Amino acid sequence: MLFTIQLIIILICLFYGARKGGIALGLLGGIGLVILVFVFHLQPGKPPVDVMLVIIAVVAASATLQASGGLDVMLQIAEKLLRRNPKYVSIVAPFVTCTLTILCGTGHVVYTILPIIYDVAIKNNIRPERPMAASSIGAQMGIIASPVSVAVVSLVAMLGNVTFDGRHLEFLDLLAITIPSTLIGILAIGIFSWFRGKDLDKDEEFQKFISVPENREYVYGDTATLLDKKLPKSNWLAMWIFLGAIAVVALLGADSDLRPSFGGKPLSMVLVIQMFMLLTGALIIILTKTNPASISKNEVFRSGMIAIVAVYGIAWMAETMFGAHMSEIQGVLGEMVKEYPWAYAIVLLLVSKFVNSQAAALAAIVPVALAIGVDPAYIVASAPACYGYYILPTYPSDLAAIQFDRSGTTHIGRFVINHSFILPGLIGVSVSCVFGWIFAAMYGSYKCTLRAARDYAARHFRITNTELQAGSYVKQTLYLPGTFPDGERQYRILSTHFRLR
DSSP states (O other): OOHHHHHHHHHHHHHHHHHOOTTTHHHHHHHHHHIIIIISSOOOOOOOOOHHHHHHHHHHHHHHHHHTHHHHHHHHHHHHHHHHHGGGGGHHHHHHHHHHHHHHSSSGHHHHHHHHHHHHHHHHOOOOOHHHHHHHHHHHHGGGOOSSSSHHHHHHHHHHEEEETEEEEOOEEEEEHHHHHHHHHHOOOOOHHOSSOOOOGGGGHHHHHSSSHHHHHHHSSOOOOSOOOOOOHHHHHHHHHHHHHHHHHHHHHGGGGGOOOTTTOOHHHHHHHHHHHHHHHHHHHHTTTOOHHHHTTSSSHHHHHHHHHHHHHHHHHOOOOOOOHHHHHHHHHHHHHHTHHHHHHHHHHHHHHHHHHHHHHHHHHHHHHHHOOOOOOHHHHHHGGGOOTTTTSSSSSHHHHHHOOOOOOSSOOOTTOOOOTHHHHHHHHHHHHHHHHHHHHHHHHHHHHHHHHHHHHHHHSSOOOHHHHTTTTEEEOOOOOOOOOSSSSSSSEOOEEEOOO
Protein backbone atom coordinates (compact mmCIF):
# COMPACT_ATOMS: atom_id res chain seq x y z
CA MET A 1 0.00 0.00 0.00
CA LEU A 2 2.78 2.42 0.93
CA PHE A 3 4.56 1.61 -2.32
CA THR A 4 1.45 2.52 -4.32
CA ILE A 5 1.01 5.83 -2.47
CA GLN A 6 4.67 6.74 -2.96
CA LEU A 7 4.51 5.80 -6.64
CA ILE A 8 1.47 8.06 -7.10
CA ILE A 9 3.40 10.92 -5.49
CA ILE A 10 6.28 10.42 -7.92
CA LEU A 11 3.93 10.28 -10.91
CA ILE A 12 2.18 13.48 -9.80
CA CYS A 13 5.55 15.23 -9.58
CA LEU A 14 6.51 13.96 -13.04
CA PHE A 15 3.21 14.89 -14.69
CA TYR A 16 3.01 18.33 -13.12
CA GLY A 17 6.69 19.07 -13.74
CA ALA A 18 6.40 18.03 -17.38
CA ARG A 19 3.27 20.16 -17.77
CA LYS A 20 4.98 23.24 -16.32
CA GLY A 21 7.99 22.55 -18.55
CA GLY A 22 11.59 23.73 -18.42
CA ILE A 23 13.46 23.57 -15.15
CA ALA A 24 10.26 22.81 -13.21
CA LEU A 25 10.62 19.09 -13.94
CA GLY A 26 13.78 18.78 -11.86
CA LEU A 27 12.58 21.11 -9.12
CA LEU A 28 9.36 19.13 -8.69
CA GLY A 29 11.59 16.16 -7.96
CA GLY A 30 12.61 18.03 -4.82
CA ILE A 31 9.01 18.05 -3.59
CA GLY A 32 8.73 14.31 -4.06
CA LEU A 33 12.10 13.78 -2.41
CA VAL A 34 11.18 15.76 0.71
CA ILE A 35 7.86 13.89 1.05
CA LEU A 36 9.56 10.50 0.66
CA VAL A 37 12.27 11.28 3.23
CA PHE A 38 10.47 13.39 5.86
CA VAL A 39 6.96 11.91 5.65
CA PHE A 40 7.65 8.27 4.77
CA HIS A 41 11.15 8.20 6.33
CA LEU A 42 12.84 6.59 3.34
CA GLN A 43 16.62 6.76 3.32
CA PRO A 44 17.76 9.23 0.62
CA GLY A 45 19.39 7.65 -2.39
CA LYS A 46 22.60 8.89 -3.96
CA PRO A 47 22.27 11.82 -6.37
CA PRO A 48 23.82 11.08 -9.80
CA VAL A 49 26.89 13.27 -9.29
CA ASP A 50 29.07 11.61 -11.96
CA VAL A 51 26.34 11.97 -14.55
CA MET A 52 25.79 15.62 -13.67
CA LEU A 53 29.49 16.45 -13.90
CA VAL A 54 29.72 14.88 -17.35
CA ILE A 55 26.66 16.84 -18.47
CA ILE A 56 28.19 20.10 -17.25
CA ALA A 57 31.42 19.48 -19.18
CA VAL A 58 29.67 18.45 -22.40
CA VAL A 59 27.17 21.31 -22.30
CA ALA A 60 29.95 23.82 -21.64
CA ALA A 61 31.87 22.63 -24.71
CA SER A 62 28.78 22.54 -26.95
CA ALA A 63 27.62 25.98 -25.83
CA THR A 64 31.11 27.34 -26.50
CA LEU A 65 30.93 25.87 -30.01
CA GLN A 66 27.65 27.71 -30.64
CA ALA A 67 28.93 30.98 -29.20
CA SER A 68 32.07 30.79 -31.35
CA GLY A 69 30.10 30.37 -34.58
CA GLY A 70 31.34 26.83 -35.18
CA LEU A 71 27.75 25.59 -35.26
CA ASP A 72 26.98 28.02 -38.10
CA VAL A 73 29.59 26.26 -40.23
CA MET A 74 27.90 22.90 -39.69
CA LEU A 75 24.50 24.38 -40.55
CA GLN A 76 25.84 25.98 -43.72
CA ILE A 77 27.30 22.66 -44.87
CA ALA A 78 23.98 20.98 -44.09
CA GLU A 79 22.07 23.53 -46.19
CA LYS A 80 24.35 22.95 -49.18
CA LEU A 81 23.63 19.24 -48.95
CA LEU A 82 19.87 19.79 -48.79
CA ARG A 83 19.72 22.21 -51.72
CA ARG A 84 21.88 19.91 -53.82
CA ASN A 85 19.28 17.11 -53.50
CA PRO A 86 15.88 18.87 -53.27
CA LYS A 87 13.86 15.94 -54.67
CA TYR A 88 15.13 13.67 -51.91
CA VAL A 89 14.62 16.13 -49.06
CA SER A 90 12.24 13.77 -47.23
CA ILE A 91 15.06 11.24 -46.89
CA VAL A 92 18.08 13.55 -46.73
CA ALA A 93 16.66 16.03 -44.20
CA PRO A 94 16.28 13.60 -41.24
CA PHE A 95 19.81 12.32 -41.88
CA VAL A 96 21.08 15.91 -41.83
CA THR A 97 19.38 16.78 -38.55
CA CYS A 98 20.42 13.46 -36.99
CA THR A 99 24.04 14.04 -38.03
CA LEU A 100 24.02 17.56 -36.60
CA THR A 101 22.76 16.15 -33.30
CA ILE A 102 25.38 13.38 -33.30
CA LEU A 103 28.14 15.95 -33.81
CA CYS A 104 26.83 18.60 -31.41
CA GLY A 105 25.22 16.42 -28.74
CA THR A 106 21.90 18.28 -28.68
CA GLY A 107 18.75 18.13 -30.77
CA HIS A 108 18.18 21.85 -30.37
CA VAL A 109 20.37 22.55 -33.41
CA VAL A 110 17.30 21.64 -35.48
CA TYR A 111 15.67 25.05 -34.98
CA THR A 112 18.00 26.82 -37.39
CA ILE A 113 17.76 24.20 -40.13
CA LEU A 114 13.94 23.74 -40.03
CA PRO A 115 13.15 26.93 -42.01
CA ILE A 116 15.63 25.83 -44.67
CA ILE A 117 14.05 22.36 -44.89
CA TYR A 118 10.64 23.96 -45.29
CA ASP A 119 11.92 26.29 -48.00
CA VAL A 120 13.51 23.44 -49.97
CA ALA A 121 10.32 21.36 -49.74
CA ILE A 122 7.74 24.02 -50.61
CA LYS A 123 9.78 25.44 -53.51
CA ASN A 124 9.92 21.94 -55.04
CA ASN A 125 6.20 21.27 -54.50
CA ILE A 126 6.94 18.60 -51.86
CA ARG A 127 4.51 18.25 -48.97
CA PRO A 128 6.44 19.99 -46.12
CA GLU A 129 5.02 17.61 -43.51
CA ARG A 130 7.17 14.84 -44.96
CA PRO A 131 10.64 16.28 -44.27
CA MET A 132 9.60 18.57 -41.39
CA ALA A 133 8.18 15.86 -39.11
CA ALA A 134 10.94 13.42 -40.09
CA SER A 135 13.62 16.04 -39.37
CA SER A 136 12.27 16.84 -35.92
CA ILE A 137 12.17 13.14 -35.03
CA GLY A 138 15.60 12.53 -36.58
CA ALA A 139 17.17 15.32 -34.54
CA GLN A 140 16.00 13.74 -31.28
CA MET A 141 16.89 10.19 -32.31
CA GLY A 142 20.47 11.31 -32.93
CA ILE A 143 20.94 12.01 -29.22
CA ILE A 144 21.47 8.36 -28.26
CA ALA A 145 24.05 8.02 -31.06
CA SER A 146 26.08 11.10 -30.10
CA PRO A 147 29.37 10.66 -28.22
CA VAL A 148 28.87 14.06 -26.59
CA SER A 149 25.15 13.94 -25.75
CA VAL A 150 23.88 14.04 -22.20
CA ALA A 151 22.00 10.77 -22.65
CA VAL A 152 25.00 8.79 -23.95
CA VAL A 153 27.51 10.04 -21.40
CA SER A 154 24.94 9.41 -18.66
CA LEU A 155 24.37 5.85 -19.87
CA VAL A 156 28.12 5.20 -20.10
CA ALA A 157 28.53 6.50 -16.55
CA MET A 158 25.74 4.25 -15.24
CA LEU A 159 27.03 1.17 -17.07
CA GLY A 160 30.68 1.80 -16.26
CA ASN A 161 30.80 -0.76 -13.45
CA VAL A 162 28.82 -3.54 -15.13
CA THR A 163 29.99 -6.13 -17.62
CA PHE A 164 28.87 -6.52 -21.21
CA ASP A 165 29.71 -9.82 -22.86
CA GLY A 166 31.93 -10.76 -19.91
CA ARG A 167 33.91 -7.52 -19.72
CA HIS A 168 33.47 -3.89 -18.71
CA LEU A 169 31.41 -1.89 -21.17
CA GLU A 170 33.49 0.75 -22.94
CA PHE A 171 32.46 4.01 -24.55
CA LEU A 172 32.67 2.68 -28.11
CA ASP A 173 30.85 -0.55 -27.22
CA LEU A 174 27.71 1.53 -26.76
CA LEU A 175 28.21 3.68 -29.86
CA ALA A 176 29.05 0.64 -32.01
CA ILE A 177 25.46 -0.46 -31.43
CA THR A 178 23.50 2.79 -31.12
CA ILE A 179 24.97 4.60 -34.15
CA PRO A 180 24.15 1.99 -36.84
CA SER A 181 20.79 1.10 -35.30
CA THR A 182 19.84 4.78 -35.14
CA LEU A 183 20.85 5.42 -38.75
CA ILE A 184 18.76 2.46 -39.93
CA GLY A 185 15.84 3.86 -37.96
CA ILE A 186 16.34 7.23 -39.67
CA LEU A 187 16.33 5.49 -43.06
CA ALA A 188 13.03 3.83 -42.18
CA ILE A 189 11.57 7.23 -41.28
CA GLY A 190 12.78 8.72 -44.57
CA ILE A 191 11.27 5.91 -46.64
CA PHE A 192 7.95 6.22 -44.81
CA SER A 193 7.95 10.02 -45.17
CA TRP A 194 8.63 9.76 -48.89
CA PHE A 195 5.13 8.34 -49.40
CA ARG A 196 3.10 9.87 -46.54
CA GLY A 197 0.24 12.28 -47.10
CA LYS A 198 -1.22 13.70 -50.28
CA ASP A 199 0.92 15.50 -52.84
CA LEU A 200 0.29 19.23 -52.61
CA ASP A 201 -1.33 19.42 -56.05
CA LYS A 202 -3.82 16.72 -54.94
CA ASP A 203 -4.52 18.15 -51.49
CA GLU A 204 -7.87 19.94 -51.82
CA GLU A 205 -7.58 21.67 -48.46
CA PHE A 206 -4.14 23.07 -49.28
CA GLN A 207 -5.17 24.17 -52.77
CA LYS A 208 -8.19 25.95 -51.34
CA PHE A 209 -5.97 27.71 -48.79
CA ILE A 210 -3.44 29.03 -51.34
CA SER A 211 -6.19 30.12 -53.72
CA VAL A 212 -6.25 33.31 -51.65
CA PRO A 213 -3.31 35.47 -52.91
CA GLU A 214 -2.30 36.58 -49.41
CA ASN A 215 -2.15 32.98 -48.22
CA ARG A 216 -0.11 31.90 -51.24
CA GLU A 217 2.42 34.65 -50.59
CA TYR A 218 2.56 33.63 -46.92
CA VAL A 219 3.09 29.93 -47.74
CA TYR A 220 5.78 30.37 -50.38
CA GLY A 221 7.32 33.52 -48.87
CA ASP A 222 10.95 34.55 -49.17
CA THR A 223 13.86 32.15 -49.43
CA ALA A 224 15.44 31.22 -46.09
CA THR A 225 19.17 30.61 -46.41
CA LEU A 226 22.52 30.69 -44.63
CA LEU A 227 24.52 30.41 -47.85
CA ASP A 228 24.82 34.17 -48.32
CA LYS A 229 26.48 34.51 -44.92
CA LYS A 230 30.28 34.69 -45.08
CA LEU A 231 31.76 32.95 -42.07
CA PRO A 232 35.18 33.93 -40.66
CA LYS A 233 38.04 31.46 -40.33
CA SER A 234 37.62 31.45 -36.56
CA ASN A 235 34.25 29.73 -36.98
CA TRP A 236 35.86 26.96 -39.00
CA LEU A 237 38.66 26.63 -36.44
CA ALA A 238 36.12 26.24 -33.63
CA MET A 239 34.32 23.51 -35.55
CA TRP A 240 37.54 21.57 -36.20
CA ILE A 241 38.61 21.86 -32.56
CA PHE A 242 35.27 20.43 -31.45
CA LEU A 243 35.27 17.60 -34.00
CA GLY A 244 38.92 16.84 -33.21
CA ALA A 245 38.08 16.49 -29.53
CA ILE A 246 35.26 14.07 -30.35
CA ALA A 247 37.69 12.01 -32.44
CA VAL A 248 40.25 11.92 -29.61
CA VAL A 249 37.62 10.84 -27.08
CA ALA A 250 36.44 8.11 -29.45
CA LEU A 251 40.03 6.92 -29.94
CA LEU A 252 40.67 6.79 -26.20
CA GLY A 253 37.42 4.90 -25.75
CA ALA A 254 38.40 2.39 -28.42
CA ASP A 255 41.77 1.53 -26.91
CA SER A 256 42.16 1.57 -23.13
CA ASP A 257 45.95 1.24 -23.53
CA LEU A 258 46.08 4.88 -24.65
CA ARG A 259 44.72 6.01 -21.28
CA PRO A 260 46.90 6.30 -18.16
CA SER A 261 46.40 3.54 -15.60
CA PHE A 262 45.99 3.95 -11.87
CA GLY A 263 45.96 0.98 -9.56
CA GLY A 264 46.11 -1.35 -12.55
CA LYS A 265 42.95 0.09 -14.11
CA PRO A 266 42.79 2.49 -17.07
CA LEU A 267 41.38 5.95 -16.47
CA SER A 268 37.57 5.91 -16.59
CA MET A 269 35.99 7.22 -19.79
CA VAL A 270 33.62 9.25 -17.63
CA LEU A 271 36.61 11.29 -16.45
CA VAL A 272 38.18 11.33 -19.92
CA ILE A 273 35.04 12.88 -21.41
CA GLN A 274 34.92 15.54 -18.70
CA MET A 275 38.58 16.48 -19.15
CA PHE A 276 38.52 16.72 -22.93
CA MET A 277 35.23 18.61 -23.09
CA LEU A 278 36.58 21.22 -20.68
CA LEU A 279 39.78 21.34 -22.73
CA THR A 280 37.74 21.78 -25.92
CA GLY A 281 35.84 24.76 -24.55
CA ALA A 282 39.06 26.35 -23.30
CA LEU A 283 40.85 25.93 -26.64
CA ILE A 284 37.92 27.42 -28.57
CA ILE A 285 37.86 30.47 -26.28
CA ILE A 286 41.62 30.99 -26.47
CA LEU A 287 42.19 30.32 -30.17
CA THR A 288 39.03 31.94 -31.59
CA LYS A 289 38.77 34.79 -29.08
CA THR A 290 35.17 33.90 -28.27
CA ASN A 291 33.52 36.14 -25.68
CA PRO A 292 33.00 33.92 -22.59
CA ALA A 293 30.00 36.02 -21.51
CA SER A 294 28.08 34.96 -24.63
CA ILE A 295 28.38 31.26 -23.83
CA SER A 296 25.89 31.25 -20.98
CA LYS A 297 23.31 33.17 -23.03
CA ASN A 298 22.74 30.73 -25.90
CA GLU A 299 20.14 27.99 -26.38
CA VAL A 300 22.54 25.05 -25.97
CA PHE A 301 23.71 26.24 -22.55
CA ARG A 302 20.17 27.00 -21.38
CA SER A 303 18.77 23.62 -22.43
CA GLY A 304 21.81 21.84 -21.00
CA MET A 305 21.44 23.44 -17.59
CA ILE A 306 17.75 22.49 -17.58
CA ALA A 307 18.80 18.90 -18.33
CA ILE A 308 21.18 18.93 -15.35
CA VAL A 309 18.44 20.03 -12.95
CA ALA A 310 16.04 17.48 -14.46
CA VAL A 311 18.52 14.63 -14.03
CA TYR A 312 19.37 15.85 -10.52
CA GLY A 313 15.83 16.06 -9.17
CA ILE A 314 14.16 13.22 -11.05
CA ALA A 315 16.98 10.69 -10.75
CA TRP A 316 17.54 11.40 -7.04
CA MET A 317 13.81 11.08 -6.31
CA ALA A 318 13.57 7.85 -8.31
CA GLU A 319 16.69 6.41 -6.66
CA THR A 320 15.25 7.12 -3.21
CA MET A 321 11.87 5.61 -4.01
CA PHE A 322 12.94 2.52 -5.94
CA GLY A 323 15.99 1.87 -3.77
CA ALA A 324 13.77 1.55 -0.69
CA HIS A 325 11.50 -0.97 -2.42
CA MET A 326 14.03 -2.84 -4.51
CA SER A 327 13.14 -6.27 -3.11
CA GLU A 328 9.45 -5.87 -4.06
CA ILE A 329 10.34 -4.48 -7.47
CA GLN A 330 12.72 -7.35 -8.14
CA GLY A 331 9.98 -9.81 -7.27
CA VAL A 332 7.31 -8.18 -9.45
CA LEU A 333 9.32 -6.98 -12.44
CA GLY A 334 12.40 -9.19 -12.41
CA GLU A 335 10.75 -12.33 -13.76
CA MET A 336 8.60 -10.37 -16.22
CA VAL A 337 11.59 -8.60 -17.77
CA LYS A 338 13.55 -11.85 -17.94
CA GLU A 339 10.61 -13.53 -19.66
CA TYR A 340 9.79 -10.55 -21.90
CA PRO A 341 12.98 -8.46 -22.31
CA TRP A 342 11.18 -6.03 -24.61
CA ALA A 343 9.12 -4.91 -21.61
CA TYR A 344 12.14 -2.88 -20.46
CA ALA A 345 12.06 -0.87 -23.70
CA ILE A 346 8.35 -0.10 -23.29
CA VAL A 347 8.83 1.09 -19.71
CA LEU A 348 11.74 3.30 -20.79
CA LEU A 349 9.69 4.72 -23.67
CA LEU A 350 6.77 5.66 -21.41
CA VAL A 351 8.96 7.19 -18.72
CA SER A 352 10.70 9.27 -21.38
CA LYS A 353 7.33 10.73 -22.33
CA PHE A 354 6.56 11.54 -18.72
CA VAL A 355 9.84 13.40 -18.14
CA ASN A 356 10.38 14.77 -21.68
CA SER A 357 14.09 13.98 -21.45
CA GLN A 358 16.16 11.05 -22.69
CA ALA A 359 18.86 11.56 -20.07
CA ALA A 360 16.34 11.85 -17.23
CA ALA A 361 14.51 8.73 -18.40
CA LEU A 362 17.74 6.74 -18.51
CA ALA A 363 18.82 8.08 -15.12
CA ALA A 364 15.50 7.00 -13.59
CA ILE A 365 15.14 3.56 -15.20
CA VAL A 366 18.61 2.11 -15.90
CA PRO A 367 19.72 1.81 -12.22
CA VAL A 368 16.45 0.04 -11.42
CA ALA A 369 16.83 -2.25 -14.43
CA LEU A 370 20.37 -3.21 -13.40
CA ALA A 371 19.25 -3.84 -9.83
CA ILE A 372 16.48 -6.26 -10.86
CA GLY A 373 18.85 -8.18 -13.12
CA VAL A 374 18.14 -6.87 -16.62
CA ASP A 375 20.97 -7.97 -18.91
CA PRO A 376 23.19 -4.96 -19.78
CA ALA A 377 23.04 -6.14 -23.40
CA TYR A 378 19.27 -5.51 -23.36
CA ILE A 379 19.82 -2.06 -21.88
CA VAL A 380 22.30 -1.14 -24.61
CA ALA A 381 20.22 -2.66 -27.41
CA SER A 382 17.06 -0.89 -26.24
CA ALA A 383 18.76 2.48 -25.70
CA PRO A 384 16.84 4.19 -28.59
CA ALA A 385 13.64 3.63 -26.59
CA CYS A 386 14.70 6.47 -24.28
CA TYR A 387 13.12 8.76 -26.89
CA GLY A 388 9.39 8.61 -26.28
CA TYR A 389 8.32 12.23 -25.98
CA TYR A 390 7.10 12.28 -29.56
CA ILE A 391 3.97 10.41 -28.37
CA LEU A 392 2.30 13.73 -27.57
CA PRO A 393 3.30 16.83 -29.57
CA THR A 394 4.54 18.88 -26.62
CA TYR A 395 8.30 18.94 -27.19
CA PRO A 396 9.80 22.28 -28.38
CA SER A 397 11.32 20.88 -31.60
CA ASP A 398 7.97 19.38 -32.64
CA LEU A 399 6.15 22.61 -31.90
CA ALA A 400 8.81 24.53 -33.81
CA ALA A 401 8.34 22.27 -36.85
CA ILE A 402 4.60 23.02 -36.78
CA GLN A 403 5.23 26.76 -36.58
CA PHE A 404 7.85 26.82 -39.34
CA ASP A 405 5.56 24.89 -41.71
CA ARG A 406 3.49 27.76 -43.07
CA SER A 407 1.58 25.36 -45.35
CA GLY A 408 -0.17 23.83 -42.34
CA THR A 409 0.58 20.25 -43.42
CA THR A 410 2.63 19.57 -40.26
CA HIS A 411 -0.14 19.61 -37.71
CA ILE A 412 -1.78 18.37 -34.52
CA GLY A 413 -4.94 16.38 -35.24
CA ARG A 414 -8.38 16.77 -33.74
CA PHE A 415 -7.70 14.01 -31.21
CA VAL A 416 -4.20 15.34 -30.37
CA ILE A 417 -2.65 11.87 -30.59
CA ASN A 418 -3.13 11.83 -34.38
CA HIS A 419 -0.37 14.36 -35.06
CA SER A 420 2.37 14.48 -37.68
CA PHE A 421 5.12 13.06 -35.45
CA ILE A 422 3.54 9.93 -33.96
CA LEU A 423 4.09 7.56 -36.91
CA PRO A 424 7.67 8.65 -37.78
CA GLY A 425 8.53 8.40 -34.09
CA LEU A 426 7.07 4.93 -33.62
CA ILE A 427 8.66 3.65 -36.83
CA GLY A 428 12.09 5.15 -36.13
CA VAL A 429 12.37 4.05 -32.50
CA SER A 430 10.92 0.57 -33.14
CA VAL A 431 13.25 -0.13 -36.07
CA SER A 432 16.24 1.21 -34.12
CA CYS A 433 15.48 -1.06 -31.16
CA VAL A 434 15.06 -4.12 -33.38
CA PHE A 435 18.38 -3.50 -35.09
CA GLY A 436 19.93 -2.58 -31.75
CA TRP A 437 19.18 -6.12 -30.58
CA ILE A 438 20.58 -7.56 -33.80
CA PHE A 439 23.79 -5.51 -33.60
CA ALA A 440 24.21 -6.26 -29.89
CA ALA A 441 24.07 -10.00 -30.65
CA MET A 442 26.48 -9.64 -33.58
CA TYR A 443 28.85 -7.43 -31.59
CA GLY A 444 28.91 -9.88 -28.70
CA SER A 445 29.72 -12.79 -31.04
CA TYR A 446 32.47 -10.74 -32.69
CA LYS A 447 34.09 -9.98 -29.34
CA CYS A 448 33.86 -13.65 -28.37
CA THR A 449 35.61 -14.53 -31.64
CA LEU A 450 38.50 -12.18 -30.95
CA ARG A 451 38.95 -13.45 -27.41
CA ALA A 452 38.86 -17.06 -28.61
CA ALA A 453 41.47 -16.30 -31.28
CA ARG A 454 43.72 -14.58 -28.77
CA ASP A 455 43.45 -17.47 -26.31
CA TYR A 456 44.19 -19.98 -29.09
CA ALA A 457 47.20 -17.98 -30.27
CA ALA A 458 48.53 -17.71 -26.74
CA ARG A 459 48.25 -21.49 -26.22
CA HIS A 460 49.49 -22.77 -29.59
CA PHE A 461 51.88 -20.09 -30.79
CA ARG A 462 53.22 -19.09 -27.36
CA ILE A 463 52.39 -15.44 -27.88
CA THR A 464 52.50 -13.66 -24.55
CA ASN A 465 49.80 -11.32 -23.30
CA THR A 466 52.25 -8.44 -23.63
CA GLU A 467 52.80 -9.27 -27.30
CA LEU A 468 49.07 -9.59 -27.83
CA GLN A 469 48.46 -6.18 -26.30
CA ALA A 470 51.23 -4.76 -28.48
CA GLY A 471 49.43 -6.07 -31.56
CA SER A 472 51.31 -9.20 -32.57
CA TYR A 473 50.45 -10.82 -35.89
CA VAL A 474 49.64 -14.42 -36.63
CA LYS A 475 50.97 -15.03 -40.12
CA GLN A 476 48.91 -18.04 -41.03
CA THR A 477 45.31 -19.14 -41.00
CA LEU A 478 44.13 -20.05 -37.53
CA TYR A 479 41.83 -23.01 -37.09
CA LEU A 480 39.96 -23.07 -33.84
CA PRO A 481 38.86 -26.70 -33.50
CA GLY A 482 36.36 -28.01 -31.06
CA THR A 483 33.99 -25.57 -29.54
CA PHE A 484 32.94 -21.99 -30.12
CA PRO A 485 32.45 -20.37 -27.77
CA ASP A 486 31.29 -23.28 -25.60
CA GLY A 487 31.67 -26.32 -27.81
CA GLU A 488 28.77 -25.95 -30.19
CA ARG A 489 30.52 -25.66 -33.53
CA GLN A 490 33.89 -25.39 -35.23
CA TYR A 491 35.00 -21.90 -35.96
CA ARG A 492 37.66 -20.77 -38.42
CA ILE A 493 39.33 -17.39 -38.33
CA LEU A 494 40.65 -16.48 -41.76
CA SER A 495 43.38 -13.90 -42.17
CA THR A 496 46.99 -14.08 -43.16
CA HIS A 497 47.67 -10.95 -41.15
CA PHE A 498 45.18 -11.04 -38.31
CA ARG A 499 45.85 -8.49 -35.62
CA LEU A 500 44.85 -9.89 -32.25
CA ARG A 501 43.68 -6.84 -30.37
